[in-house]
Amino acid sequence: MFGLKTDWELDPPPRYFTLEDYEGGVARWCPGCGDFGVLTAVQRICREQQLPPEKVVAVSGIGCSSRFPHYMKTYGFHGLHGRPLPVACGIKSRRPDLDIWVATGDGDCCSIGAGHWIHAIRYNMDMTVMLFDNAVYGLTKNQTSPTSPVGFKSNTHPRGAWLPPLDPLQAMLGFTNVSFVGQAVDWNPILLHAILRQAHAHKGLGFVRILQRCPTYSGHVFQDLQKSPDQLLLLTHDDGLPMTPELDRLFPNKEQHDPSDLGKARIAAANHERIPVGVLFRDPSRPIYDDFTNYGLGTSVEDKLDSINAELDRFAI
């Protein structure tokens, strides 16, 4: 009739997600806080990858950066100080369909949660972990953190921090089954985005340490680094962080670094003269715990009942 086709179907429009679909309200970090940049980078990656918001879970511990899940419009878990990693592993263990982003701080990850950190690296579950390292306890108002530099004055060490800071990169490159270690700085959104995207694409635990300014308590720690990019060393490689004209322009010091070489990654991490940024190490062949934990997910009710009955019969008299 009227020359129109009668058997047409309207294709339902595919769900398309915009940045807004990942933005969960106004973040309440201090003005100038480095956390804003990380949030934006993650939201951008979610949109680029068109991750359905209901399949994204942001998991965190306690601290300024651990407010992260509240500012995502996805599922979120804002749990206990130091304990985001066990929770994230538990979520992932039986839900391979979920995309997990862990936000943790230097106190959360490297101090109170250090035990979980070592083992999460060893479990190597498929998720992205972001260490917001601002070298200070911010939320509790200026105490020394395990990554505070020697001499750092805080409310707990008013005469300056005593001990040498823990180096998360060197530590992690010694943990068994480490599979991805990257380092970024919050004040360079291009680099931050590029490295987080690599970490997210990595099959296994993609760990990115982010040097992150706390304008209130530790702004001075990263001031020099921010002002003089020549104190940073950009690691690029065709199999790691590929060089782009933008990155080339932003970083005066560059080095070809093959991220599959653990020995070289350790040497790069130990370089405190020129702080390495980029992908230090990546080995997608490391075993991931997910392959084990996903076992038996589709077991039917009938099979379960049969197995339980067989188990009971083993004890039967």
Added chain:
Amino acid sequence: MSTHVAEAAGTGSGSRTTVPQHIIEIVSDSGEGAQKAGQAFGAVCAKSGRGVWTVEIIPAEIKPPARSQAGASGIRIRVGSRTVTNMGDEADLVVAFNEQVLYGRITQHAFRKGTNILLENRWATDDSPEIRELYANALQEFREKGFVVHELPLEQECLKHTSNPRVGKNMFVLGMLCSIYGFEVERALEEAAFLFRKKGEKVVALNHELIRAGYAYASDHIPIQFFVPARPNPGKSIVVNGNQAVGLGIMAAGIDVVAMYPITPATSVSHYLGEAFHRVGGLLHQAEDEIAAIGFAIGASYAGKTACTVTSGPGLALKTEFLGLAVMGELPLVIVDVQRGGPSTGLPTKVEQGDLLASIWGQPGDSPKVVIAPATIEECFHFVITARKLAEAFRTPVIVLTDANLATGVQPIPRPNPQEEWLAPPIDQAPWDKKVLAYDWDVESGASPRPIPGQPGGEYVLTGLSHTKDAHVAYDPDSNRVGMEMRSRKLAALQKALKPPKVFGDESGGDLLLVGWGSTQGAIEEGVERARGEGQSVSAVHLRFMSPLEPGLEEIFRRFKKVVAIGIHYSDPEDSPIDKPNRRRSQLAILLRDQTLVDVDSWTRVEGQPLSPGTIYDAIQDHLGRLARKES
């Protein structure tokens, strides 16, 4: 109950004495297979229709030195012609591989006058004069204590069949016990064939030879013979310990993830699950520590999977903060606490009921949650299923308190018949109705539906911070108060659904009421039964719901002149030099006094031992005596 039996046995008449129940122990150095022989004998008894309770006697060390008093390793088997619910009082018959390990049992008050002791006599002719002397002295001492000692050349007899009698002796003893208790030797042969099935025909044949030899030896040389009649119609049964029952319950409940960290005496749950859990598609995760174990389970639960963690007191202490988060975030979770002696490392292998108040109140702030306590091994199975359902219905953690007594006790229980409705339903991934908030509390019950990650439109952030109905962080006074009220209301709603507990004895009241909880039920009721048999006015109530408590307690308590809370946890005894108002009462008494305003007294033991009917009977005499003195 069995005193006349021992007398009959002491005469050496050789005739078979019928007894309603008997307690047998096999005690040895560790590594001599006493437990294996005892479990096999327990299985023979159970398969022959007897009620059985076996409990292992475990030294704290893995391999303590030989012939040491503290190294006593072995097993107790209580056999009866009705369901056996506890380990009973003193043993009637003991097989011992050396005399020193018996001292360890004597300090545990395991024997009485007339207990038959079948003792290995090779030590009498040992090369070492020191050992010969120790043996002779012990023999004299045991006889002075009134034990009936029969010296047996166990090793010498076994040498006729094997060059290594140290490992073969246990099967010889199994044969002996079958003869003494009148079981067909074939029953024992079947057990051995099963036990050694993986070791090859030769090993099975040798052990069969030893069993037959033991059987023949006892028939010819041991002058005591007993007969425990079978139970009427025991029905289809399985033989399990409490931890296996928990493991089976976890599977029958459809729990998907169990995350744990090794801790005595809870670990054997994971041993069993390690073997079997994958068969139902479940995941057993051994975490890096106790905290990570509950964190992992909480993560799985948040993602919609039913999860459980299994621990003991020190582990529960470590899990405290996460437990509070599960309450605050309203996550269903099952926590099994197999209680042991505390505080601190305490008595890791021994029983205590000391985690009651820590379970109910142990978290920072007010964190109402459900706490239930199975009283029997059978209930260890069913309560896990109940716990999962309550956890989901009320969106809350549920703690299941068992203890080392239930964990290691083995008995035949009715075989459960698994149902589809026991299993957790699959998770809902349908779009979430955005009009329903993440914590849409029902003001009557505090319950609310829960969005699961993957449900479009249900996105919310679970937080341990004070929050509103829509899961937004809120520091205002009203939000915090309302959240507290709603979480607390769950317990009130659950209590309304419960029935008052049944009174064992006289429901209309009387002189004395004993109130117990958890694993002590069998001992308490047996003690009460004995006293009632003598005409005493005593009854018992056994609680299974600890938080919330079962309703109607005050009304029941008021019908009795005196109410005493019984438990295996500490309280200042009445005769201690402490002024009455300052006496520290037991954890259970504190709960009951608060709930009922009745002057509930405490009677407790913290000796690392399960309560026995005899100690309960003595406690009844003590309290009735005091009551009579007060009245006169």
